[in-house]
Each structure stands twice: as C-alpha cells, then as structure tokens.
Amino acid sequence: xxxxxxxxxxxxxxxxxxxxxxxxxxxxxxxxxxxxxxxxxxxxxxxxxxxxxxxxxxxxxxxxxxxxxxxxxxxxxxxxxxxxxxxxxxxxxxxxxxxxxxxxxxxxxxxxxxxxxxxxxxxxxxxxxxxxxxxxxxxxxxxxxxxxxxxxxxxxxxxxxxxxxxxxxxxxxxxxxxxxxxxxxxxxxxxxxxxxxxxxxxxxxxxxxxxxxxxxxxxxxxxxxxxxxxxxxxxxxxxxxx
Ligand code: F6R
Numbered sequence: 001x002x003x004x005x006x007x008x009x010x011x012x013x014x015x016x017x018x019x020x021x022x023x024x025x026x027x028x029x030x031x032x033x034x035x036x037x038x039x040x041x042x043x044x045x046x047x048x049x050x051x052x053x054x055x056x057x058x059x060x061x062x063x064x065x066x067x068x069x070x071x072x073x074x075x076x077x078x079x080x081x082x083x084x085x086x087x088x089x090x091x092x093x094x095x096x097x098x099x100x101x102x103x104x105x106x107x108x109x110x111x112x113x114x115x116x117x118x119x120x121x122x123x124x125x126x127x128x129x130x131x132x133x134x135x136x137x138x139x140x141x142x143x144x145x146x147x148x149x150x151x152x153x154x155x156x157x158x159x160x161x162x163x164x165x166x167x168x169x170x171x172x173x174x175x176x177x178x179x180x181x182x183x184x185x186x187x188x189x190x191x192x193x194x195x196x197x198x199x200x201x202x203x204x205x206x207x208x209x210x211x212x213x214x215x216x217x218x219x220x221x222x223x224x225x226x227x228x229x230x231x232x233x234x235x236x237x238x239x240x241x242x
Contacts, residue, residue, distance in 0.1 A: 001210070001224065003231045005238040009198045012234045013042025016130070016196055019230060020047060021056050023128045023192070029060035031120070033129030033182070034088075035140075036065070036080045039196045040130060041087060048091035058094040062123050064116070065101040066131070066140040066187075070154060070178035072104050078168055079104060102152065102180035113152040113180065120186065129190035133197050136160045137205050137218035141181035146219045150183030184222055192228045195220070197237040206233060207240035 006012040020043070023030050034040070050056040065080060074081035081101050089099060100119060106112035120126060131139050136158055142150070143158040157165075157177050166172040187193070197206050209220035210231065216222075223229050 001229045001231060003210070003233065003238075003241070005233050005235060007235060009042055009234050012196065012198055012232050013046050015232050016040070016043040016194060017046030017050060019194055020128065020130070021050050024056060024058065024061055027127060028057060029062065030127045031062045031064065031123045031125065033126040033187070033190055034063050034065050034084065035130045035132045036067075036083045037132045039132040039198055043130070043196070044088040048088065051092045058092040061094055062098040063094065063100060064120055064126060064182075067179050067181040068102040068104040069176040070104050070180055071176050104180060109154050109180065113154070116152045117186065126190035128192045128194060129187055131187070131193060131195045133195060133202060133205060133209065133220050134161055135164060135201060135205055137209055137220045139184070139187060139220045139223070141179040142184050142219040144217050144219065146184055146216050148184045148216060148222055151186050152180065152182050155179050155181050184219060188222065188226055193223060193226055193230070195223060195229060195231045197231075198234045200236045200239070202237040203240045206237050211242060
C-alpha cells in the first residue's frame with residue numbers, strides 16, 4: 001500500500017488526476033472504476049482540464065461506476081447518473097456506449113447485477129478503481145458487516161450513510177434507503193485501487209481502515225489485502241496515522 005499525504009484538497013485532486021491520466025495514457029482503452037460523492041469532484045475537474053488543455057483522450061476509455069441509488073430515475077439530479085454527466089462525462093470525449101452505471105430502476109435487480117458483473121469481465125476487468133470512504137468505513141455502498149465475497153448487489157443503506165447524504169436532498173425522508181453497489185469482491189478484483197479521503201471527518205476511519213484489524217465491520221479494511229492500492233490523503237485526513 002502506497003500512501004501519499006498531500007498538503008490540501010487541491011493537491012490531493014491533482015495527484016489523483018495525474019494517476020488516472022497516466023493510466024489512460026499508458027493504456028488508452030483502460031477500464032476505469034469510478035466513484036461519486038464530494039471527494040473525487042476536484043479530480044474530475046482536473047481530468048476535464050487535462051482533456052481540454054493537454055488532449056487527454058477518453059475516446060476508448062470504458063467506465064464502470066461503483067453504485068447508484070435504487071429507485072431514482074437517471075434524470076433525477078440526485079442520481080449518480082446525473083452526477084457523473086454533470087461533473088465529468090460532459091466535459092470529456094468519452095463515448096456513451098462505454099459508460100456503465102448500475103441501473104437504479106432495473107425491473108429485475110438480480111439480473112441487472114449479474115449482467116453488470118458479466119460486462120466488467122467481458123471488458124477484461126477493471127484496470128483502476130477509484131474509491132472514496134464513508135465515515136462508517138463503507139466503500140461503494142458496502143456498509144459495515146458486509147460480506148467480503150459479495151459481488152454487485154442491492155444494499156440497504158446504513159443510518160449513518162443516509163444522514164451523511166441527506167445534505168443533497170430536500171429532506172432526510174427523500175434519501176433513498178437502498179442502492180445497487182459493486183460488492184467487495186468486485187472492488188478487490190480491480191488490478192489497481194486508488195482510495196481518496198479528505199478532511200478531518202475522515203481521520204478516524206482512515207486510521208482504522210489502514211492500520212486497524214481487517215474486518216467486515218469496517219469494509220475498507222479489506223483493502224489491506226490488495227496488492228496494488230494507492231491512498232491519497234490530505235493532511236487533515238491523514239492526521240491519525242501512526
Ligand atoms: C460513491 C461511493 C461512496 C463515497 C463515500 C464518501 O460512489 O461509493 O462510498 O465514496 O460515501 O463520500 P464523500 O466523498 O462524499 O465523503
């Protein structure tokens with residue numbers, strides 16, 4: 001595990017973008033696993049700028065997002081489809097056919113999850129997976145007490161996650177309580193993982209995930225078992241590390 005501690009969020013974002021850009025330059029048809037949330041926003045801005053100014057080419061890149069709320073239409077501004085379009089995809093030359101995000105409205109969820117896993121395999125697996133981390137240690141929407149062997153599946157969101165995400169909705173009652181998420185096994189099968197965390201509120205969970213015991217109670221702790229993980233933190237998030 002390689003840990004970079006950057007001075008601030010902007011430098012963290014640049015570092016993450018640089019790693020993704022290098023991946024794409026080395027392998028133009030890379031399969032990228034992508035995350036939503038606040039943390040990767042700066043990285044997406046940097047990548048969009050690299051596309052505009054340095055011709056970073058996304059034409060052959062394929063993407064698979066980690067998760068999507070269950071029950072939200074793609075057009076809903078709180079959906080992760082909408083987030084990805086508005087914060088990243090519309091600024092780069094990725095082809096629509098190469099974008100994959102779990103379908104939060106699939107009529108047959110189990111079939112949709114199976115198909116998602118199949119597609120990842122068909123594309124040759126994820127070359128580089130970007131992750132954020134929840135305050136409760138979730139990665140994707142794999143909440144505490146997750147099964148490490150799970151692949152893409154329907155999950156029940158934790159109370160802490162619902163509260164953390166309520167800031168994006170008019171009221172906490174409008175936050176979906178379920179989501180479709182890649183499983184821990186899906187994430188662990190990625191060839192390379194880049195975990196990002198910023199801010200004081202991630203300090204404790206980062207310390208536990210990287211230095212504590214490996215346990216389904218703290219899903220991100222499983223990353224200690226992966227042989228190619230790059231962790232990029234800002235000083236505030238890194239403050240608890242020994
Ligand atoms: C998002 C995702 C989540 C977030 C996590 C941190 O696709 O899978 O695991 O990465 O909730 O969110 P932020 O970055 O908003 O603190």
